[in-house]
Amino acid sequence: MDCPLALVADDGDMPWSDGHSMASEGSSSVVVPTSPLWTNPVQANRMDTGQLSPISTELEIPPVGGASSTVPTMIHSATSSCAESWSTSYSDDAGPGGEAEHDMSWEKNSDDALTIPKIEPLEDDGFQMDEVKEAPHTPTTDSNAAPVPQMKLKRPRGRPRKHPLTPQVATNKVAKGRSKTGCITCRKRKKKCDEAKPRCLNCEKNAVVCEGYHEKTIWKSGKEKYEENQKRLRLPHITLQPIFEGVETPEDMVFLNHYINHLSGVLTVEGQHKNAFKDMLLQMAVEHRGLMHSILSVASRHIDYDTPYGIKILNSNQKVSMTSLLNRSQFHHHEAMSKLCEPMDNESDPKNKTNLSPRYGQMLCLLLQTLAEGNPNGEHRVHLQAYKNLIQQSPPPDNAFLIFITEFFQYRVFADELIRYPDIHTPRLATEDWEPWLEIQPARLIGIADGLFHYLAQITSIRNTIRANIAAEADPVVDYTSLYRAAEIDSAIREWTPHWPPGDSRDRVGLLYKQMMWVYLFRTIYPPSSTTSTSTLFTQPTTTTTASVAPLSPTSQSHSAHTPPSSERPTSSHTTPPRAESPAPIRYPPHHDHRITLAVDESLAILDSFKPSDPVQTLLLVPCLVIGCACFAPAQRDRVRIAIRIVRGYTGLRNCDRVGEVLEEVWRLMDRGDWGRVWDWQGVARSMGLDFSCA
Incomplete structure (x- = not known):
């Protein structure tokens, strides 16, 4: 605001207070009015912002010279117009000359500040300039921002504070919600x-x-509730790693439970509670993935889903099906073979020596798998041959495990002599002079630790020689050397005694094996005569000699060889036709002896004495084959069928079915009178395309 301000000295009539006078003659002074000043425009602006100046609004003029009088001041009113110009004149009795000196004029322009001098108060002795502080600056606002209306504060009463309080900024009161x-x-x-x-x-x-x-809940918007609901539905995916390598799915648990609770107990006579298949094989499988795959593979192949046991497994496990079980079984077999075929880089490495035992365990499982499947292609012999090659070069470091696998594999090696047909394509695995590397203690099976199966290999050697003589039409078929060796074997068999304690079921099984070995020897050294044709034997009754006919039963009377067959005999009115319920005639081979019949009956009596749940059932399949090939009477055959059925039900091994098939064919040949083929049942199995393990 451009407000010109003029101050003129005048001798006019201005109110002066008592006791005040002008300066002495010849001197001039400028006096400033000391009356209260109205607020100038600058001060008005400051009051609008709520800020008060600490400086007093009264100006006092000290006395000039020796005079103590004061001059009242003249001020312009804040309410007057800024365009007006105020003037003040002062006069003195000194004369007109001093009038010019006392004439003073102030003008305020827009570019000049107020030129009124600042007079410090003198009467207030307690006032100190050091206590004066600068008022707080008015906060600047952005020129571009929209103007914010400022609240005009009421001017406080009384004298302004020397130290003003910081003004409180008014804030909008937030309404409190209802509790x-x-x-x-x-x-x-x-x-x-x-x-x-x-x-x-x-x-x-x-x-x-x-x-x-x-319950205290935090309010959430609909969006937050939706997001939380989605998170609840989308739970984080966690993967529980298998506790055992290879056991990853419900199907694997079915196989593992079957192996632990059933299969491991039927493979040995030790029973369910303690056996090597749990204590040794399963412990190694926990640390070897390949062996675990082999165990699960053989367990899966052993389950028969057509039996009540297999149906129970499917019904009690809702997470699995027959298709998933079969697919998982194939997976474990493939993985087991892949691990077994991995080459060992350095056989002298201690780590590779540690892995030898699991390799033997995998070979054992693969052999058991051929038994469980009843494989007729001779795959069992591949695993037996691999065992013989590996055991000679790198036996396992654990002696207890070495004894276990030695007895287990050698039992199957010797039993293979009863099925194997000798030719250049199927090498012989058993040897007559085999001796174990370590003493087999404790013994689990029969024939290995006690040496009885050595006689089995020796008898098979005699049989192979006689078969070769028959093929070459040598005379005699059984030479002196074979007879002499047979006599030695017979003497050794008679002296052999089982070493099991009395009351143990294996003690009776030992007697059965001893009787079986004698029957095998007797049937071997008495082959059928090469001059007897099959057709003649089929149409004529069998004879014990060339001049007599074998009786139809052990109590029947013999008759002439020239007696015509019963079908060619003349009938008369006095003859009674045979009854329908009469038993079929029993055909005996040439040179039949009642001693073999007695031995078979005694062996069948021992077979019938074992309970179906007896662990020794796993040892009875070999005697069933040998004794069954010497059963000429239908009643004896029925007892053998029952015994094989019990062994099949206890072990669940399908090679029992293969043994039954061979025996049925041999019995059919007996009924036909084909005694040459009956004697050579290894050739019968070969003609049927059956090459399996009968153990």
């Missing part, structure tokens, strides 16, 4: 709740049952 933390009862009654815990005191005061408080 919802009261008890349930008060909220229903719409009463004020004191929110006491555990019960509201207001409810107790009003004799009202307090229902307690709602």
Whole structure:
């Protein structure tokens, strides 16, 4: 605002206070009015912002010279117009000359500041300039921002503070929402709740049952609730690693449980509670993935899903099906073969020596798999041959495991002599002079630790020689050397005794094996005569000599060889036709001896004495084959069929079915009178395309 201000000295009539006078003659001074000043425009602006200056608004003029009078000041009113110009003149009795000196004029322009000098107060001795502080600056606002209306504060009463307080910025008051933390009862009654815990005191005061408080929940928007619901539905995916390598699916657990609870107990006479298939083989499988695959593979092949046991497995496990079990079985077999075929880089490495035992375990499982499947292609012999090659070069370091696999494999090696047909394509595995590397203690099977199966290999050698003589039409078929060796074997068999304690089922099994070995020897050294044709034997009754006919039963009377067959005999009215329920005639081979019949009956009596749940059932398949090939009477054959059926039900091994097939064919040949083929049952099995392990 451009407000010119003029101050002119005048001798006019201005109110002066008593006791004040002008300066002495010849001197001039400028006096400033000391009356209260009205607020100038700058001060007005400061008051609008709520800031007060600490400086006093009164100006005092000290006396000039010796005079102590003061000159009243003239001020312009804040309410007057800024365009007006004020002038003040001062006069003195000194004369007109001093009038010019006392004439002073102030003008305020837009570019000049107020030229009124700042007079410090003198009467207030307690006032100190050091205590004066600069007022707080008015906060600057952005010129581009929209103007914010400022609240005009009321000017406080009284003298302004020397140290003004910091003005408080007015803030918008936030409305407080209604409380919802009261008890349930008060909220229903719409009463004020004191929110006491555990019960509201207001409810107790009003004799009202307090229902307690709602669970504290944080308010969430619909979007947040939706996101939380989606997170709840999309739970994080976790993968529980298998505790045993290879056991990863429900199908694997079915196989593992079957191996532990059933299969491991039927493979040995030790029983379910303690056997090597659990204590040794399963312990190694925990640390060797390939062996675990082999165990699960053989367990899966052993389960027969057509039996009540297999149906029970499917019904009790809803997560599996027959298709999934078969697919998983194939997977384990493939993985087991892949691990077994991995080459060992350095056989002298201690780590590779440690892996030798699991390799033997895998070979054992593969051999058992051929038994469980009843494989007729001779695959069992591949694993037996691999065992013989590896055991000579790298036996396992654990002696206990070495004894176990030696007995187990050698039992199958010797039993293979009863099925193997000698030719250049099927090398012989058993040797007559085999001796174990370590003493087999404790013994689990029969024939290995006690040496009985050595006689089995020797008898097979005699049989192979006689077969070769028959093929070459040598005479005699059984030479002196074979007879002499047979006599030695017979003497050794008679001296052999089982070493099992009395009362043990294996003690009776030992007697059965001893009788079986004698029957095998007797049937071997008495082959059928090469001059007897099959057709003649089929149409004529068998004879014990060339001049006599074998009786139809051990109690029947012999008759002439020239007696015509019964079908060619003349009939008469006095003859009675045979009854339909009469038993079929029993055909005996040439040179039949009642001693073989007695031995077979005694062996069948021992077979019948074992309970179906006896662990020795796993040892009875070999005697069933040898004794069955010497059963000429139908009643004897039926007892052998029952024995094989019991062994099949106990072990679950399908090679029992292959043994039954061979015996049925041999018995059919007996009925036809083809005694040459009956004697050579290894050739019969070969003609049927059956090459399996009968153990």
